[in-house]
Amino acid sequence: MRIGVIGGGQLGRMLAEAGAGFDARFTFLDPSESACAAVHGRHIQADWNDTAALEQLLAASDAITFEFENVSSDVVAMLAEQRPAYPPARALATARDRWSEKSLFRSLDIPLPPVAKIDSQADLDAAVADIGLPAVLKTRTLGYDGKGQKVLRQAGDVTDAFAELGNVPLVLEGFIDFDHEVSVVAVRGRDGETRVWPLVRNEHRQGMLHCSVPQIDHPLQAQAEDYANRVLAELDYVGVMAFEFFVQGETLLANEIAPRVHNSGHWTIEGAETSQFENHLRAVCGLPLGSTARLAPCAMLNVIGALPERDAVLAVPGTRWHDYGKAPRPGRKIGHITVLASSDAQLQERLNAVEQLLTNDLG
Amino acid sequence: MRIGVIGGGQLGRMLAEAGAGFDARFTFLDPSESACAAVHGRHIQADWNDTAALEQLLAASDAITFEFENVSSDVVAMLAEQRPAYPPARALATARDRWSEKSLFRSLDIPLPPVAKIDSQADLDAAVADIGLPAVLKTRTLGYDGKGQKVLRQAGDVTDAFAELGNVPLVLEGFIDFDHEVSVVAVRGRDGETRVWPLVRNEHRQGMLHCSVPQIDHPLQAQAEDYANRVLAELDYVGVMAFEFFVQGETLLANEIAPRVHNSGHWTIEGAETSQFENHLRAVCGLPLGSTARLAPCAMLNVIGALPERDAVLAVPGTRWHDYGKAPRPGRKIGHITVLASSDAQLQERLNAVEQLLTNDLG
Incomplete structure (x- = not known):
């Protein structure tokens, strides 16, 4: 299983970590010398639209995916003529353009602000x-x-x-008045099978995701899955997609979609029967999708700008440390911390303890 | 965090996978050209007692560990003079020699056959x-x-x-009559702190581990922890150690110890708040130890000799695939499958489904 990834940031890095059990080999196309995914595979250091580099990526890959929206959908369409390349170019084109995205929501009768x-x-x-x-x-x-x-x-x-x-x-x-923000991460296989992880409650700070907590039996789970399935089917989607919503009473208003693995799904690495990264790989490679059930109460906290004192965080029970190996810089996502627990009360306690240790610099 | 590992098999490979979140770098010393851990780091291809190679390993490492008992304890003692090198040489010397091991059990009043x-x-x-x-x-x-x-x-x-x-x-x-075999995996930090994972019920076939199922609230948990703690303290141990026991009614009889991460602890990768691999790294590097609580009902099945049909296994919900990237050969451990579930009944159902797909060739 040889996977080519356009982009070599932390999402590519975690994709490669999920591929270890499949003995998969990764090649990353990224112009940055310090692409943090490069430690897990081969790094082609070139622009996303560099023709020679894309040829190298094709030669090194049985299937191709991307880890962000900054690549042009034309590039993905071109690659898809020669290899399985997912998510599909049309989904990327739609998500890259906020007006196309909102128009899609409207056409599918999904409420939005x-x-x-x-x-x-x-x-x-x-x-x-x-x-x-x-x-x-x-x-x-x-x-x-x-x-x-x-x-x-x-x-x-x-x-x-x-x-x-x-x-x-x-x-x-x-602007709308809303109670809070939620997201659902969903995955669709090449055969059209879909799976949806539990809805996640997200807290943002200065426009950046701060904390994600998956919710069990959330009253809006079915509504979120319905909207997600409409979009996935319309786009004949393959891979993981994230859907962000505003919660207004008992209504979801669509905010945006991301045609890739997503920060609000990082909790699935330890917290779900199958992670978003593994199911993305399974989908892109045409393998059966894994169960999206939550294993235990858990949450994810982003590490932004500066790492907190690592050993103090590790001393809080149930914490899992994810250092992306990126240079610290204000406003930059350089890691995350997953917190696992055996009850909601214990989770809250552990989460509070970790929150107090965070030294995030949002810039 | 630069870790040197003597041995480059699947245990070294999974150690490196557990180190990804710490942005750790690995160097493996292994004479085999096809050492399966090599995909996750640098590979020094040389004998365990090759002086020049050991010097290279020292130069590349902040801390050193080993993934099997075949290295001489003298080598570990020599390395320990220059770097933190754990588990300690004395523990290795004891575990490498069945008579020393049994004598240790006797000296600590741990019953044995x-x-x-x-x-x-x-x-x-x-x-x-x-x-x-x-x-x-x-x-x-x-x-x-x-x-x-x-x-x-x-x-x-x-x-x-x-x-x-x-x-x-x-x-x-x-030979003794026994009801079944169990093991406990435990970890001890540099500061003497110890943690023990739930006791695991093991089934062997032709002398090789076939299936491991962690047990919650097992009546012999406290006894097993007591024996494990006696051994860990006596050896002033650092790192993960596995203890195998025979269960005879309400008594544990010690079978053997392994001074390393252990096959019966592989379920902890997905099934515990902290895996044996991560806690071994934490111990060796002097970091706080993580919680050993089980996250959900789970089990591990070894893949021996030949891989079963991968997609059929993945189609069973809750399965996680671990292909070590080793060439198939009768009697060789080439992978394992973790099965996760939300209840014991569901676990049994899923386990039965995977068992039927296994094509193990025990040689």
Whole structure:
């Protein structure tokens, strides 16, 4: 099993770790000299669209996947002509573009917050008049973790905002009151079989994921699975996809999708019968999908900017340390900590103990 | 964290997999060209006692461990003068020699089956007269998985048996009636802290481990922990050690110890809050030990000689596949399968399904 991965960050790194039991070999295409996945395989250091590098990747791989949305869907479509390459290019194209993504939700009758397509300052002025303030202006492509965004709180913020974000295609999203944010991670096999992990409650800080806690018997699990299945089927999807929602009372409002393994699914490495990384590999390689049942109460905390004191964290029972081997830098995800427990009360206790040790620098 | 490992088999391979979250780097010293751990680090291909190779290992390592008993304790003692090298040489020396091992049990008041030291055919004749038949004759050193052994059932088997096993130091062990075999895996830190995983019920076939099932609230857990702690303390041990026992009614009789991570602890990779591999690394590197609680009902099945049809196994829910990347050969451990479940009944069902798919060739 030889897997080619476009991108060599922590998601690629954890994919390779999940492939160890399959005796899989990995090749990563990543322009960065310090791609942290490279320790687990071969590293082709080149741009995502470097033709010679893509040929090398093809030659080294029986199947190909990617670990982020920054690669062009044309590249994936080209690779798919020569090897199984999943998730499919069309899913990537849709998820890369916030307007396409929102339009997909609408076409599938999945509720979502107010949104407008913005191609000019005039579009923006009209959309603000319609949706109201506060609202958030986002680039249609290439934004993540709060980057490429501007919150508009008052009329003055709107003036020249289109130019401020670079005169590129944007969307304006209305602010909504919501109770909390959840996500579901789901996987679809080449044969159309789907599996969904338990819904995860997420807490963000400064636009970055801070904490994810999988929920058992959440009243919105069925609704989330229904929406996820609509999207997966529509895109004839293969691999893992993450779906982020706002919870408003007993309603889910779709926020965004990610056509890849996802930070809110890292708890599955230790906490589920099959991890998102393993099931992504199983799907991409055409193997039967594994069970997504939760094994025990657990949660995941992101490590951002700076590592906390490792031994103090390890001294809290049930903690599992994930150092991605990346240089510390404010606002950068450099690791995560999984917390396992035998009861919800014990989990909360352990989680509180780890929270107090975190030295995250969000930048 | 740079770890040097003497031996590059599957135990070394799984140690490296457990080290990924610590961003640890591994170097393996192993004379085999096809050492299966080599995919996870650097491979120094040389004999265990090759001085130049040991120097290279020292230079590449902050701490050193070993994954089997075939290395001489003198080598470990030599390495320990220059780096933290665990488990300690004395523990290795004791476990490498069946007579030293049995003598240790006796000195610590740990019950064991009848045993005699055999240095000649005359010793053997006398011991058979004392212990009776059937009994099993074993080399004092270097035997494993039923190799270097002869079962003596009748008087004719005794004649010339000392010469048949090579005129080397032996022990004779009396056969005992026992209900089943269990093991406990335990870990002791540099600071003397110990943790013990749940007792495991083991089934052997032709002298090789077939299936391990961790037991919750086993009535002999406390007794097993007591015996394990006596041995760990006596040896001033650091790292993981496995203890095999026969269960006779409400009594444990000590069979043997292994001064390393152990096949009957593989279930801990997915089934425990901390795996034996991770806790071994934590101990060897002087980090706090992790919790040994079981996460969910689970079991491990060995894959011996030939891989079963992978996709059929993966189609059984809750299965995790461990292909060590070794060439198939009768009697060779080439992988294992962990089975996870949410109840004992579900575990049994899944285990039965996997058992039917196994194509083990015990040789």
